Amino acid sequence: MPIDKTVNSFTEAVSDISDGSVVMIGGFGGAGGMPHLLMLALRDLGVRNLTIIGNTAGIAAPTGFGWPDGVEPIDHAVLIENGQVSKVIASFPVSGSVSRPNAFEEAYRAGEIDLELVPQGTLAERMRAAGAGIAAFYTPTGAGTMLAEGKETRKFDGREYVLEHALYADYALVRAKTADTLGNLAYAGTSRTFNPGMAAAGRVTIAEVDEIVAPGGIDPERVDTPSVYVQRIVMRPPGSESGVALP
Amino acid sequence: MPIDKTVNSFTEAVSDISDGSVVMIGGFGGAGGMPHLLMLALRDLGVRNLTIIGNTAGIAAPTGFGWPDGVEPIDHAVLIENGQVSKVIASFPVSGSVSRPNAFEEAYRAGEIDLELVPQGTLAERMRAAGAGIAAFYTPTGAGTMLAEGKETRKFDGREYVLEHALYADYALVRAKTADTLGNLAYAGTSRTFNPGMAAAGRVTIAEVDEIVAPGGIDPERVDTPSVYVQRIVMRPPGSESGVALP
Amino acid sequence: MIDPAPRLGREVIAMRVAREFGDGEVVNLGIGIPTLCSDFVPPGVQLIYHSESGLLNCGPLADDGEGDVDLINAGGQFLSPVPGMAYFDSAEAFAMIRGGHIDVTVLGALQVSATGDLANWFLPARGVGNVGGAMDLAVGAKRVIVAMEHNPRTGEPKIVQDCTYPLTGRGCVGLIVTDIAVIEVLPDGGGLLLIEYAPGWGVESVQANTGAELTVSPDLVEMTLA
Amino acid sequence: MIDPAPRLGREVIAMRVAREFGDGEVVNLGIGIPTLCSDFVPPGVQLIYHSESGLLNCGPLADDGEGDVDLINAGGQFLSPVPGMAYFDSAEAFAMIRGGHIDVTVLGALQVSATGDLANWFLPARGVGNVGGAMDLAVGAKRVIVAMEHNPRTGEPKIVQDCTYPLTGRGCVGLIVTDIAVIEVLPDGGGLLLIEYAPGWGVESVQANTGAELTVSPDLVEMTLA
Numbered sequence: 001m002p003i004d005k006t007v008n009s010f011t012e013a014v015s016d017i018s019d020g021s022v023v024m025i026g027g028f029g030g031a032g033g034m035p036h037l038l039m040l041a042l043r044d045l046g047v048r049n050l051t052i053i054g055n056t057a058g059i060a061a062p063t064g065f066g067w068p069d070g071v072e073p074i075d076h077a078v079l080i081e082n083g084q085v086s087k088v089i090a091s092f093p094v095s096g097s098v099s100r101p102n103a104f105e106e107a108y109r110a111g112e113i114d115l116e117l118v119p120q121g122t123l124a125e126r127m128r129a130a131g132a133g134i135a136a137f138y139t140p141t142g143a144g145t146m147l148a149e150g151k152e153t154r155k156f157d158g159r160e161y162v163l164e165h166a167l168y169a170d171y172a173l174v175r176a177k178t179a180d181t182l183g184n185l186a187y188a189g190t191s192r193t194f195n196p197g198m199a200a201a202g203r204v205t206i207a208e209v210d211e212i213v214a215p216g217g218i219d220p221e222r223v224d225t226p227s228v229y230v231q232r233i234v235m236r237p238p239g240s241e242s243g244v245a246l247p
Numbered sequence: 248m249p250i251d252k253t254v255n256s257f258t259e260a261v262s263d264i265s266d267g268s269v270v271m272i273g274g275f276g277g278a279g280g281m282p283h284l285l286m287l288a289l290r291d292l293g294v295r296n297l298t299i300i301g302n303t304a305g306i307a308a309p310t311g312f313g314w315p316d317g318v319e320p321i322d323h324a325v326l327i328e329n330g331q332v333s334k335v336i337a338s339f340p341v342s343g344s345v346s347r348p349n350a351f352e353e354a355y356r357a358g359e360i361d362l363e364l365v366p367q368g369t370l371a372e373r374m375r376a377a378g379a380g381i382a383a384f385y386t387p388t389g390a391g392t393m394l395a396e397g398k399e400t401r402k403f404d405g406r407e408y409v410l411e412h413a414l415y416a417d418y419a420l421v422r423a424k425t426a427d428t429l430g431n432l433a434y435a436g437t438s439r440t441f442n443p444g445m446a447a448a449g450r451v452t453i454a455e456v457d458e459i460v461a462p463g464g465i466d467p468e469r470v471d472t473p474s475v476y477v478q479r480i481v482m483r484p485p486g487s488e489s490g491v492a493l494p
Numbered sequence: 495m496i497d498p499a500p501r502l503g504r505e506v507i508a509m510r511v512a513r514e515f516g517d518g519e520v521v522n523l524g525i526g527i528p529t530l531c532s533d534f535v536p537p538g539v540q541l542i543y544h545s546e547s548g549l550l551n552c553g554p555l556a557d558d559g560e561g562d563v564d565l566i567n568a569g570g571q572f573l574s575p576v577p578g579m580a581y582f583d584s585a586e587a588f589a590m591i592r593g594g595h596i597d598v599t600v601l602g603a604l605q606v607s608a609t610g611d612l613a614n615w616f617l618p619a620r621g622v623g624n625v626g627g628a629m630d631l632a633v634g635a636k637r638v639i640v641a642m643e644h645n646p647r648t649g650e651p652k653i654v655q656d657c658t659y660p661l662t663g664r665g666c667v668g669l670i671v672t673d674i675a676v677i678e679v680l681p682d683g684g685g686l687l688l689i690e691y692a693p694g695w696g697v698e699s700v701q702a703n704t705g706a707e708l709t710v711s712p713d714l715v716e717m718t719l720a
Numbered sequence: 721m722i723d724p725a726p727r728l729g730r731e732v733i734a735m736r737v738a739r740e741f742g743d744g745e746v747v748n749l750g751i752g753i754p755t756l757c758s759d760f761v762p763p764g765v766q767l768i769y770h771s772e773s774g775l776l777n778c779g780p781l782a783d784d785g786e787g788d789v790d791l792i793n794a795g796g797q798f799l800s801p802v803p804g805m806a807y808f809d810s811a812e813a814f815a816m817i818r819g820g821h822i823d824v825t826v827l828g829a830l831q832v833s834a835t836g837d838l839a840n841w842f843l844p845a846r847g848v849g850n851v852g853g854a855m856d857l858a859v860g861a862k863r864v865i866v867a868m869e870h871n872p873r874t875g876e877p878k879i880v881q882d883c884t885y886p887l888t889g890r891g892c893v894g895l896i897v898t899d900i901a902v903i904e905v906l907p908d909g910g911g912l913l914l915i916e917y918a919p920g921w922g923v924e925s926v927q928a929n930t931g932a933e934l935t936v937s938p939d940l941v942e943m944t945l946a
Contacts, residue, residue: 003518003540028773028810030796032789055810065796068787092850096751098843108848115848120772121814121856125381128811132585133592133634134372135403137384140859141818144890146842147851156382156412165403177790182542182551182578186468189790189807190773196809200593215551215578221433222469223580224809226550227542228520228595250744250766275547275584277570279563302584312570315561339624343525345617355622362622367546368588368630375585379811380818380860387633388592391664393616394625424564429768429777429804436564436581437547443583447819462777462804470806471583473776474768475746475821 004181005233006212010041013206013234017042017171022051024127024198025076026174029056029092030066033191035175035208036074037236042173043078049086052076053169055120055194057093057104065096077103085113089167091120119147124197126167131200131229136165172202176225179209180216183230184223192224199229206232210240251428252480253459257288260453260481264289264418269298271374271449272323273421273442276303276339277313280438282422282455283321284483289420290325296333299323300416302367302441304340309347324350332360336414338367366394371444373414378447378476383412419449423472426456427463430477431470439471446476453479457487495702499694501644501673502717509534509719510690511600511641511671519597520544522631525569527641528600544596546627548587549573550580568627591627591634599635601628603642603667605657608686608706610667610679612640613659625662632663644672644703651705653677653686675700676717677708685709690717721928725920727870727899728943735760735945736916737826737867737897745823746770748857751795753867754826770822772853774813775799776806794853817853817860825861827854829868829893831883834912834932836893836905838866839885851888858889870898870929877931879903879912901926902943903934911935916943 007013017023023042027034058076059065067073079085080103093115094105107113118126119141129137138161142148152163174195176185185207187195199205207225212235254260264270270289274281305323306312314320326332327350340362341352354360365373366388376384385408389395399410421442423432432454434442446452454472459482502510508530515521515535522544523529532554535541542551546568553574556562561572590596605613612632616623632638645652653670670677676690688708691700693716701708728736734756741747741761748770749755758780761767768777772794779800782788787798816822831839838858842849858864871878879896896903902916914934917926919942927934 001517001538001540003542028792028796030789030792032792063796066789066792067796068789069785092852094848094850096850098846105848117849117851119851119855120810120853121818121860124810124814125379125818128589129384131593131595132372132589133387133594135385135387135406135408137376138382139818140380140382141856143859145855145887147855159382161382180578184550184578184580187807187809189468189788190771190775190792191790192774192807192809193813194810197811200589200595215576219469220549220575220579220581221436221471222466223582224468226580226582226586226590227578228544228550228590248743248764248766250768275566275570277563277566279566310570313563313566314570315563316559339626341622341624343624345620352622364623364625366625366629367584367627368592368634371584371588372592375815378819378821379815380820386592388630390633392629392661394629427804431776431804431806434581436562437545437549437566438564439548439581439583440587441584444585447815447821462802467775467801467805467807470808473806473808473812473816474804475770475776475816 005183005230006181007232007234010037010234013232014038014041014045017045017047019047020049021047021170022053024169024172024202025052025054026195026198028066028193029059032066033175033187033193033195034075035173038173038206038208039074039078043082048084050079050084051087051089052079052085053089053167055091057088057090059092059095059102062095062100062102063097080104080107087114089116089118091118091123093117117147122164124194126164127197127201130166130168131197134166136163139164167201169202170204172198172205174199174205174207176207176209178211178213178218179207179233180213180218182215183227183233184218185225185230186218186222187224196225199225204231205229206234208234208236210236252430252477253428254479254481257284257481260479261285261288261292264292264294266294267296268294268417269300271416271419271445272299272301273445275313275440276306279313280422280434280440280442281322282420285420285453285455286321286325290329295331297326297331298334298336299326299332300336300414302338304335304337304351306339306342306349309342309349310344327351327354334361336363336365338365338370340364364394369411371441373411374444374448377413377415378444381413383410386411414448416449417451419445419452421446421452421454423454423456425458425460425465426454426480427460427465429462430474430480431465432472432477433465433469434471443472446472451478452476453481455481455483457483495699498699499692502692505530507641507671507673510676510717511639512536514639514669515539515541515598520595522596522599522635524601526602528602531600544590546587548582548584551576551578588630591630594634594636596635598637598639599631600639600641601631603640603652604659606640606653606667606670607657608655609683610665611657612662612667613657614662616660618659628662632666637668638666639669639671640667641671644674651703654705674703687711688714690715692717721925724925725918728918731756733867733897733899736902736943737865738762740865740895741765741767741824746821748822748825748861750827752828754828757826770816772813774808774810777802777804814856817856820860820862822861824863824865825857826865826867827857829866829878830885832866832879832893832896833883834881835909836891837883838888838893839883840888842886844885854888858892863894864892865895865897866893867897870900877929880931900929913937914940916941918943
């Protein structure tokens with residue numbers, strides 16, 4: 001049968017995510033590259049005790065980070081406000097402004113959510129390691145800081161490195177501009193960020209895309225995430241391609 | 248000043264490579280993706296005691312691997328036959344045919360060249376680690392084999408992994424289809440292979456290209472090797488774009 | 495012991511292996527008999543081919559003289575393009591392998607042991623060899639199928655209790671398809687299970703050509719390619 | 721101690737930092753004063769900007785209302801495109817940083833120590849913070865320049881013998897540019913070298929606002945921006 005990884009609705013795309021799942025959420029923190037409709041579907045699914053992994057933990061509402069003026073942000077906060085998240089793994093979890101805390105910070109202060117804070121480059125590299133079958137690696141990032149506390153360190157050529165481990169997820173929710181039916185993905189501009197790494201690190205990767213094309217519709221030189229990393233694709237409704245106009 | 252990494256001749260491009268340099272040579276083993284004219288310039292430069300790092304050690308002459316019929320191959324063998332190489336680091340150093348040894352195998356049997364044999368994926372990953380500032384990593388590849396002898400091993404989740412170290416070079420000679428003057432590179436098809444990894448792992452990376460364009464001449468989504476990894480670019484003479492017609 | 499019947503040809507081995515492929519699977523084929531498997535994929539099964547040369551999805555070998563030096567497989571042969579390909583570099587090609595994103599790899603072998611150890615890269619007599627991507631495929635692919643002749647021309651067994659040739663990977667082989675039998679490697683050191691024999695062969699004649707003890711499957715059948 | 725002269729504005733700090741950039745260098749600018757540096761790059765100097773958001777080379781901030789959600793900097797601001805850009809993912813963006821392919825990064829700081837330790841990410845009073853890419857830049861960039869106000873509004877020194885705030889990186893800072901001075905961090909624990917002071921300031925007044933001992937450069941000069 002011709003391979004076609006399309007699923008017809010966002011509800012169906014996330015339907016097997018369960019209580020306690022570890023879920024990666026793509027993007028950098030702003031509107032671009034973020035799987036808004038998969039997050040809303042996951043909110044509506046209502047499963048709880050999730051670990052979510054992302055660059056931020058939802059900072060757009062208080063700060064407008066990466067969102068056009070006058071558009072209501074949708075991000076990780078929809079899950080946190082709904083009480084579905086028990087742990088966050090992120091590099092930039094809180095609002096840049098002390099006086100405008102995000103939903104995560106309030107839940108964290110209330111003792112409702114755990115945080116594993118990871119330097120941004122280490123977060124990206126741990127995902128890549130998971131996707132690439134590398135169990136662990138030595139990075140200079142964080143050596144001698146509180147984020148290396150309790151971790152193994154080792155010197156190479158006189159410099160201190162920290163041992164960091166591969167970071168997997170049960171599900172990766174990613175956002176791309178274009179998918180072909182085989183699951184090859186192409187991103188747009190700076191919306192690539194964590195999406196390719198998560199696609200490779202997720203045991204089940206679900207891609208929210210602006211358009212789905214037949215095989216050949218993406219230049220083979222321009223495939224950013226090859227199809228082996230993608231299990232399901234689901235298309236945003238026409239008219240929401242800009243990344244911000246949502247139904 | 249507008250940045251322009253173009254150098255005007257292959258001779259000039261390799262002129263500071265010296266006796267004892269560690270030199271990566273791009274490509275997979277066939278005609279595509281291999282820096283033929285940089286290799287010939289390095290041969291003419293005559294420096295000796297080189298360590299060369301590549302997927303093969305020059306297998307095209309006896310086997311025709313990846314070369315069209317009737318075209319005389321140019322590969323690592325030009326350096327080996329010229330007595331310039333004292334060590335090879337490769338995954339596929341010898342001809343696939345026992346009865347048709349390549350120049351490397353003859354020199355190896357004569358005790359003139361050392362060999363460090365590395366699994367192909369580990370070779371690629373060690374280069375990536377060098378480019379990415381990762382000192383070392385744990386890979387399952389080679390565990391329990393003679394290529395792991397003398398190396399540290401460690402179990403993660405009950406499975407054995409081998410500690411492998413970053414692999415740097417003084418110079419990386421790579422081959423791309425297109426460069427812009429800033430040094431951004433785009434490859435063609437399966438000629439990408441080891442070139443991006445080497446470009447990142449080389450302290451000085453020299454790219455042999457079919458064409459040089461102004462900034463903007465390569466789609467920013469399609470840059471395979473970003474300019475930070477490239478120090479010099481040099482263009483093949485018009486008419487040799489196919490990869491095989493050489494002056 | 496004289497063979498009780500002719501051994502199967504290389505194409506027939508490939509044909510039998512190809513019946514193992516599931517629809518939509520990602521497959522990496524080694525050089526030799528494994529490459530032939532792509533000619534015998536059952537109707538209705540669409541595969542995604544992966545190559546260490548940095549591609550996913552490809553067409554058949556290019557016609558003579560039509561080759562493009564920028565479109566080769568891991569054996570250096572020229573391929574033809576198909577819609578829906580993806581190109582990438584060696585680090586990514588092997589991230590896919592090592593990271594468990596390849597469903598099946600088919601490899602040749604010099605020896606396979608009773609616990610599924612694979613030796614397929616180094617001939618001690620030569621003293622130097624190519625490892626290529628074999629060790630990565632052995633540890634990384636979800637399923638490793640060995641396709642080979644059951645015995646070399648010199649007749650000694652290639653399926654052995656313990657490999658004497660240098661290993662490619664330990665305990666990695668799941669299925670062995672040869673010119674006289676199909677043998678499953680049971681998990682966790684459970685040994686070798688004979689599940690099919692070639693027409694005219696049987697348990698005793700296969701065992702006589704094998705250097706490790708075979709358990710006989712209760713479902714043992716003669717190999718068919720229907 | 722009362723300030724002997726006005727402190728410099730944020731733009732002037734940025735202007736002074738921008739004089740450190742060499743032609744053709746790859747530069748990563750942090751949020752705040754560092755971002756302003758791009759407005760003051762000397763004529764004849766072409767830089768390649770790197771951002772953790774996954775780009776090399778970019779134009780100035782986009783005009784209001786012209787922003788594209790798919791073209792942002794690490795601070796979430798919309799950028800305008802220029803010819804010769806490259807887009808890539810986070811793993812690659814940080815491979816560039818960690819691998820030593822960024823010539824200069826300019827960062828803000830809460831504290832800098834006499835040995836060049838940097839603390840710029842965690843306010844203990846808040847109890848939770850964002851590390852972002854700061855630790856990667858601190859260890860990875862070939863040269864780390866700190867651009868900051870010499871003292872916070874509360875007046876205590878930010879340049880200290882040992883940082884009391886949690887560190888971003890050890891011994892990573894090479895140069896400190898503030899609103900009253902320019903201070904070099906000498907290699908190998910050699911301490912702090914005062915090389916420039918703001919107009920109307922001098923060795924004593926800068927030292928009085930600094931929590932670690934300053935060595936005075938024989939070439940000490942008043943800061944100029946000519």
